[in-house]
Amino acid sequence: MKYFKKLIGDRIYLSPRNSQDVEIFTKWLNDFQVTDYTGRSGMITTLEGEKQYLEQTESEEKRQFVIVTLDKDEMIGTVGLERINYINRHATLGVFIGEEAYRNGGYGTEAINMILDYGFNYLNLNSIQLDVFAFNERAIACYKKCGFKEMGRRRQATFVNGKYYDTIQMDILKEEFKQAGKEYIRNKNV
Numbered sequence: 001m002k003y004f005k006k007l008i009g010d011r012i013y014l015s016p017r018n019s020q021d022v023e024i025f026t027k028w029l030n031d032f033q034v035t036d037y038t039g040r041s042g043m044i045t046t047l048e049g050e051k052q053y054l055e056q057t058e059s060e061e062k063r064q065f066v067i068v069t070l071d072k073d074e075m076i077g078t079v080g081l082e083r084i085n086y087i088n089r090h091a092t093l094g095v096f097i098g099e100e101a102y103r104n105g106g107y108g109t110e111a112i113n114m115i116l117d118y119g120f121n122y123l124n125l126n127s128i129q130l131d132v133f134a135f136n137e138r139a140i141a142c143y144k145k146c147g148f149k150e151m152g153r154r155r156q157a158t159f160v161n162g163k164y165y166d167t168i169q170m171d172i173l174k175e176e177f178k179q180a181g182k183e184y185i186r187n188k189n190v
Contacts, residue, residue, distance in 0.1 A: 001075065003068045008187040009114050012107055014065035014079065019054040021066060021075060026050045028098035036160055037136050038096055061085075063123070067097070067111045076102040079111040081119050081128065089126040091119060104138070112146045113184040120174045129171035133158050140168065147172045147180060 003015035028034045029045035064080030077097035084091040095112055097103045119125045130148065132139050148170040156164035 003066065003073060003075070005187065006065065007114050007118055007185050008070070009110050009184055010186065011070055012067050012076075012110055012114075013070055014111065014114055014118075015068050017054060017064045017066050017078065017080070019051055022047060022051045022054055024075060024098070025054065025078075028096075031098075033100060034096055034098055037133065037139065038094075039133070039158060039160075041160060063115075063118070065115070067107060069102075069107075074099070076107060077111065079108075079115050081115060081123070081125075084123065084125070089124060091123070091125055091128050093128050093130040108139075109142050109145055110184070112142065113182075116146065116172065116177055117184045120177050126174045127171055129169060132168050132170060133160065134166040134168055135160075140170075143170050147176050149176075 001018075001020050003013075005013045006016060007014040026045050026047050029040060029043075029050065032041055035041040035043070061084045062080060062082050063084065064078065064082070066075045067077040067079055068075050076099040077095070079093075079095040081091040082094055093112070093115065095108055095115075097108050116128060119128050129151070130143065132143060134140075134153075149172065150168055151171050152169040154167040154169070157167040158165045
């Protein structure tokens with residue numbers, strides 16, 4: 001596959017998502033190790049259905065990227081901002097690491113910090129929020145490390161593998177991200 005280094009970090013870069021990756025996404029979206037954490041385990045993802053989804057044109061409400069390793073040019077996951085509201089200046093974050101060998105290695109944290117940097121400093125957002133399932137302690141720790149704070153909880157809102165779980169709502173404000181004083185995108189020019 002051909003990837004483009006839109007946002008470059010320390011170990012990864014973010015490239016615009018494209019339909020040529022349909023087989024990899026279809027594999028990931030049919031793997032309980034991925035879908036139990038994204039709320040998609042009850043769905044069946046077909047090649048044709050995923051191809052149609054990936055071929056949708058980029059809209060003003062979405063900025064979706066694949067996460068690619070700098071050393072091997074290997075796609076390992078996806079990260080993006082959706083439901084972008086330019087009047088109220090907020091968006092929703094989505095992320096997952098699809099390749100098992102790259103989970104728990106800090107790649108998700110790096111991708112999240114890069115997309116936050118992009119969202120706050122290039123899209124002029126003020127708030128970025130996400131939903132996470134209460135059982136996903138690894139993701140919650142990652143989000144807190146990136147500066148997200150819990151802002152609410154929907155009790156027993158998610159049904160996974162025969163049980164109901166709370167859905168935790170988290171967010172981060174631009175001013176909170178700025179307080180960290182770090183830049184995560186390495187290929188900025190100004």
